[in-house]
Amino acid sequence: MTQTPVPKLTLRQKLDRFLDSDFVHSFKSTPTAVVSALVSLVLILAAIFAPWITPQNPFNPASLNLMDGLTAPMQPGMGSNRVFWLGADEQGRDVFSALLYGSRISLFVGFASTVFSAAVGVSLGLLAGYFGGKVDALIMRVADVQLSFPAILVALLVFGVARGLIPAQQQEQVSLWVMVVALGLANWAQYARTVRASTLVERQKDYVSAARIIGRAPGPIMGRHVLPNVAGPVLVIATINLALAILEEATLSFLGAGLPVTQPSLGTLIRFGQQQLFSGEWWILVFPAAMLVALALSINLLGDWLRDALDPKIK
């Protein structure tokens, strides 16, 4: 048997090496990180597998029984005689089911808009940092203006413009994507700034000059050589951004300028719950609100830990 000069690691060895890294050790020795990772994992899995976990499909009117309306938590419904763990709303919708389906929508919008804003921000940041000059000045000026306006305001504006442009019949189908774009456009500037700053540093290094000398085009240099070296901070921003996007989506839906009533996210559920609060039916509000806070807080804490773990300098 001949031996190759660089032994290729088996998957098993790679895994062992990863499990022995500083990164994993830091994770294990930070209780907050472990707990928040577990909580977010459970919540995300519950949202993904909602149709198999929940006792009913809350969006299917046929599965609702009006007699179950406003059942208190842990009580059997008047109509179906089934125990509602977290109660039911005035239409007999199981709050637990609505909660999981709602967090599904919230998480989808959060993830999709984070991916969108990261894609926009990272590309613009690479362009600005790599080419410099006028391109840089223009992109960074726009980012400055963008950053001084609050994200909610920008997202509301994008949403309003889309509402004016898209014909009324199609609005319900596309509103999920309008939301993704609105939140994405509201949050790209942070990525652009960070990526630009690290690209400026990387651009000076020898490996970039080498790639340029062998004749690679700017596009591949940015994508294949610079990008992997500036990806660390992007991951941190994306994690914190995910928590932020979920909260922003909830805020917009709460304001009634978000997803349609047929696709209630956590924010919409909270808006419905607020209307019932005065008559004492607290469970319609409290459980979606708790879910939202748990989701945002655990992802946020995870992001905080990630920042410290990837860059020990910032502390």
Place this chain on the structure above:
Amino acid sequence: MPGYILRSLLQGIAVMLVVAALAFAMFRYVGDPIANMVGQEASQKDRQELAERLGLNDPVPVQFWRFIANAAQGDFGISFRQQRKVSDLLLERLPATMELALLSAIFATIAGTALGVYTAMRRDGFLSNLLMSLSLVGVSLPTFLIGIGLIYLFAVVLGWLPTFGRGTPTKIGWWTTGLLTLDGWKRLILPTLTLGFFQLTLIMRLVRSQMLEIMSTDYVRFARARGIPEQTIRYRHALKNALVPVVTIAGLQLGSVIAFAIVTETVFQWPGLGALFVNAVQFADVPVMAAYLMFVAFVFVIVNLIVDLTYVALDPRIALGEKRAR
């Protein structure tokens, strides 16, 4: 020095122009202005005439110039939905938002500074730790949940305070105020707390870290060595210096105050600009959206200008050097 002021002024004007271009593009291209003004049965000829009269057939730069000239005189056209002049709508809503924003800023600054000093002085006290953890939770709580929580506690459970609206404010000229009646004050309490909460946590953390830093500097140690009483050192020497960055940060935070005002006003059905804007967004009422955008940009530019000038007053080196300390 004059060059520095001129530069920030020019920057402000540039920002206003960019925002105006955005507002104009919305105004002109989102939705059909003519369809919003005439009925379904209007003939093609009527539409043409109206387009001519409104100047929609003029070249775009001419229209843009007219838009800016009108906006500078406070004319933002007519709301699609309410069929009233946008400027009237804004003026009507302005006092409610201004009162709320100013009161919450005052509340946040005073309470935030007091709590910040307290937590810095009793670093390991039980109450300090409790306050610090509470502020951490407060940051992750969305504003609307804080508002709903306050409504539930003070209005539903305790029944002490009204939950929505401004009541009947007193009129002074075109300005309306809720500050002259007991009812007006009662109605202001919950929205002010809600809007001020985020600012409060921010200022508290800032004052705390500033105080901790300053209390370990040489001049504080010297002051102690000279036998100056601890109280005097804290409040005369340390706090004064700790407040400098607080003032500027609080000024630059205005953006988030406006954003949170949108949410707060919706939760409490407060008849301010934010609620007007949310309504406009829901119904794609473009003239109101455009005007609100211009208004927010204007407030931003003015506040940034004031902050820039404050910097110069605090630190004359900034005006001399090219770099602006952020």
